Amino acid sequence: xxxxxxxxxxxxxxREEMKRDDTVFIMGEEVGxxxxxxxxxxxxxxxxxxxxxxxxxxxxxxxxxxxxxxxxNGLRPVAEFMTINFAFLALDAMVNHAxxxxxxxxxxxxxxxxxxxxxxxxxxxxxxxxHTPDVIFxxxxxxxxxxxxxxxxxxxxxxxxxxxxxxxxxxxxxxxxQLRGEVPEGDYVVPMGVSDVKREGTDxxxxxxxxxxxxxxxxxxxxxxxxxxxxxxxxRSLRPLDMGPVVKSFKKTFKAVIVEEGYRSYGIGAxxxxxLQEEAFDYLDxxxxxxxxxxxxxxxxxxxxxxxxxxxxxxxxxVKEIL
Amino acid sequence: MEKATLLEWYxxxxxxxxxxxxxxxxxxxxxxxxxxxxxxxxxxxAVGTIAARQPGDHVITAYRDHAHALAVGSETGPVLAExxxxxxxxxxxxxxxMHLADVNRQYWGGYAVVGGxxxxxxxxxxxxxxxxxxxxxxxxxxxxxTNIGYFHESLNLAGVWDLPVVFVAENNQYGMGTAVExxxxxxxxxxxxxxxxxxxxxxxxxxxxxxYEATSAALQAIRDGKGPQFLEMxxxxxxxxxxxxxxxYRTKDEVEKWREDDPIGILERYLLKENIADxxxxxxxxxxxxxxxxxxVQFAEESPFPAYEELFTNIYVED
Ligand SMILES: Cc1ncc(C[n+]2csc(CCOP(=O)(O)OP(=O)(O)O)c2C)c(N)n1
Ligand SMILES: [Mg+2]
Numbered sequence: 186x187x188x189x190x191x192x193x194x195x196x197x198x199x200r201e202e203m204k205r206d207d208t209v210f211i212m213g214e215e216v217g218x219x220x221x222x223x224x225x226x227x228x229x230x231x232x233x234x235x236x237x238x239x240x241x242x243x244x245x246x247x248x249x250x251x252x253x254x255x256x257x258n259g260l261r262p263v264a265e266f267m268t269i270n271f272a273f274l275a276l277d278a279m280v281n282h283a284x285x286x287x288x289x290x291x292x293x294x295x296x297x298x299x300x301x302x303x304x305x306x307x308x309x310x311x312x313x314x315x316h317t318p319d320v321i322f323x324x325x326x327x328x329x330x331x332x333x334x335x336x337x338x339x340x341x342x343x344x345x346x347x348x349x350x351x352x353x354x355x356x357x358x359x360x361x362x363q364l365r366g367e368v369p370e371g372d373y374v375v376p377m378g379v380s381d382v383k384r385e386g387t388d389x390x391x392x393x394x395x396x397x398x399x400x401x402x403x404x405x406x407x408x409x410x411x412x413x414x415x416x417x418x419x420x421r422s423l424r425p426l427d428m429g430p431v432v433k434s435f436k437k438t439f440k441a442v443i444v445e446e447g448y449r450s451y452g453i454g455a456x457x458x459x460x461l462q463e464e465a466f467d468y469l470d471x472x473x474x475x476x477x478x479x480x481x482x483x484x485x486x487x488x489x490x491x492x493x494x495x496x497x498x499x500x501x502x503x504v505k506e507i508l
Numbered sequence: 509m510e511k512a513t514l515l516e517w518y519x520x521x522x523x524x525x526x527x528x529x530x531x532x533x534x535x536x537x538x539x540x541x542x543x544x545x546x547x548x549x550x551x552x553x554a555v556g557t558i559a560a561r562q563p564g565d566h567v568i569t570a571y572r573d574h575a576h577a578l579a580v581g582s583e584t585g586p587v588l589a590e591x592x593x594x595x596x597x598x599x600x601x602x603x604x605x606m607h608l609a610d611v612n613r614q615y616w617g618g619y620a621v622v623g624g625x626x627x628x629x630x631x632x633x634x635x636x637x638x639x640x641x642x643x644x645x646x647x648x649x650x651x652x653x654t655n656i657g658y659f660h661e662s663l664n665l666a667g668v669w670d671l672p673v674v675f676v677a678e679n680n681q682y683g684m685g686t687a688v689e690x691x692x693x694x695x696x697x698x699x700x701x702x703x704x705x706x707x708x709x710x711x712x713x714x715x716x717x718x719x720y721e722a723t724s725a726a727l728q729a730i731r732d733g734k735g736p737q738f739l740e741m742x743x744x745x746x747x748x749x750x751x752x753x754x755x756x757y758r759t760k761d762e763v764e765k766w767r768e769d770d771p772i773g774i775l776e777r778y779l780l781k782e783n784i785a786d787x788x789x790x791x792x793x794x795x796x797x798x799x800x801x802x803x804x805v806q807f808a809e810e811s812p813f814p815a816y817e818e819l820f821t822n823i824y825v826e827d
Contacts, residue, residue, distance in 0.1 A: 210638065236638065239669075241665065242661070242664055242665060242668060244661035244664065244665060246627060246657050246658050246661050247627040247630060247658065247661035247662050247664075247665045249627070250624065250625075250626070250627020250628050250630065250631060250658065250662070251627045251628070251630040251631035251634055251662070251665060252631060253627070253628055253631055254627060254628035254629060254630060254631020254632045254633075254634070254635070255631035255632070255634045255635040255638070256631070257616065257628065257631070257632065257635075258566070258631065258632045258635035258636065259635055259639070260634075260635045260638060262631075277621060277624060278624065278627060281621050281624060282619070282621075282624060282625075282628060286617075287822050287823070287824070287825060288602060288822045288823055289599065289602055289603050289607050290598075290599045290602075290603055290607060290609040290611070290617055291597070291598070291599040291600030291601070291602050291603065291822065292600070292821065292822040293598075293599065293609055293610075293611040294609065294611050294616070294617075295825045297825075326823050327823055327824070329824070349825075349826060350825035350826055351824045351825050351826055
């Protein structure tokens with residue numbers, strides 16, 4: 186076991202997959218000579234050279250499209266968007282082409298491409314650079330969307346994504362890059378589409394992923410000190426969404442709070458709550474609560490921005506409303 | 509040019525022309541749904557360019573894609589079946605007119621978002637370069653598509669990375685109802701190429717031999733290490749943009765003038781004048797095409813629609 190950061194875990198996964206398979210290569214803005222805007226690919230250019238670590242122009246549409254085309258023609262590109270905010274420019278390539286070619290041409294072709302994108306708010310980057318638009322991408326069948334909350338999951342999920350024959354968007358919450366955690370030496374894979382119980386409990390189910398999951402874990406810790414036992418389920422994948430462990434937990438606790446950093450309207454919480462009432466209606470003991478970002482563009486000013494984002498207190502307050 | 513080659517081009521162009529006419533009929537009968545974009549008038553472009561490709565070279569285009577399928581040699585029956593939404597269609601009935609593909613023939617398909625396939629072509633080429641092959645990509649798009657961001661980002665990337673793509677602009681003078689000069693700040697498509705390090709060449713897109721020569725030269729230039737190439741094919745679509753086009757944006761005179769340059773007529777006159785073929789030979793080819801189409805229509809009509817279960821297959825490769 187090594188105790189490493191999420192950044193390191195992602196970097197290790199990339200390096201190991203590139204060593205394992207020559208068809209895996211990286212493309213994106215500043216991924217090479219610079220070493221990656223978030224330093225995930227630091228050293229890769231020297232280690233693998235320009236054939237496998239490709240600096241692109243500032244051209245999101247062609248990053249999305251060319252990575253997809255290269256995947257159709259036998260490679261396994263890992264295309265990095267400098268941040269997910271710029272992936273809006275590539276949305277068409279991702280949802281109309283990467284996510285569709287397999288189906289639309291009757292199974293004749295596949296697009297095993299991975300799009301990596303750091304995202305999330307909380308860094309005083311202002312309204313355009315602070316989005317958590319994960320649901321937008323998760324809306325479309327054909328694309329897989331995963332977003333890890335721990336270094337262990339990050340490494341295993343990224344390996345699964347790269348080895349998958351399907352297109353995957355791998356979202357990295359930028360505030361988690363420094364988060365440390367146990368990661369085993371050597372090769373392992375965390376399958377996509379499998380939710381994971383991160384903490385066991387009996388009184389309430391907290392559902393989250395990525396940074397929201399970390400907030401939920403912290404809330405559970407505080408609640409425990411007050412005698413409230415919260416179970417925490419990590420979705421890990423937004424599509425496919427594995428409701429199994431969530432429903433199982435809910436049938437035990439009869440109460441749920443869904444924690445997500447994105448907006449509440451049309452969000453993950455809305456989806457999970459709807460599924461819970463469909464799949465476990467008889468177990469509903471209280472309204473299902475959602476803790477999410479306020480419905481405002483994120484402001485720059487520090488306290489103002491923090492006020493709009495999710496936090497531990499808001500999760501605890503939501504739990505107390507339904508206990 | 510060998511006689512057999514010229515006659516094959518003639519046959520392909522006639523096949524495309526009559527295939528499209530059949531489609532028009534089947535559309536009127538309600539057997540083809542959705543959007544239908546005919547290639548009538550532009551036949552020499554698909555036939556002449558694809559004739560120049562070597563095994564291993566790729567083809568990818570927009571939604572006006574029937575001709576490219578037929579020119580790469582896709583079977584007429586399954587192509588027509590796709591348009592009828594049948595299970596035996598090239599894309600199992602899930603793509604339709606705008607999304608034909610035949611990957612076994614390196615035809616990566618038609619794409620209905622204007623410009624969306626241009627970066628895909630760039631990526632196909634990137635994969636060939638990465639694998640160290642000599643193969644290139646023929647990427648087709650309309651004049652209207654040269655105004656979209658995808659086009660510019662893709663040409664630039666191909667230029668910077670020296671990717672083996674022949675960008676083939678099919679300038680049929682209009683994007684839907686918008687004439688080139690109303691939509692593009694420069695009216696010659698080739699004038700966009702130098703911005704991305706390509707010279708570009710204007711070609712008479714009604715002359716299949718000229719199209720073939722230019723494409724062969726472009727492919728050779730790529731294999732000689734000269735980087736991506738740009739060809740502007742000057743052509744015209746004789747029919748509307750798609751079915752039901754009110755055709756308010758151009759005059760009958762203009763259409764009639766272009767029809768004098770009918771690509772099939774040009775080749776036919778050449779074959780007869782140079783005594784390469786006589787009328788009887790050409791009529792026999794026409795008859796062969798007619799029979800092929802009768803068979804294709806029968807095949808498509810008699811084929812079943814996809815089973816309900818097909819709705820849920822191929823969403824992902826892995827479940
Ligand atoms: C992104 C996008 N915008 C608009 C359309 C609608 N549309 C379909 S075809 C077309 C005109 C394209 O013209 P051109 O590229 O010249 O091709 P042509 O139809 O002449 O072959 C338009 C605007 C579309 N399919 N995609
Ligand atoms: Mg046009």
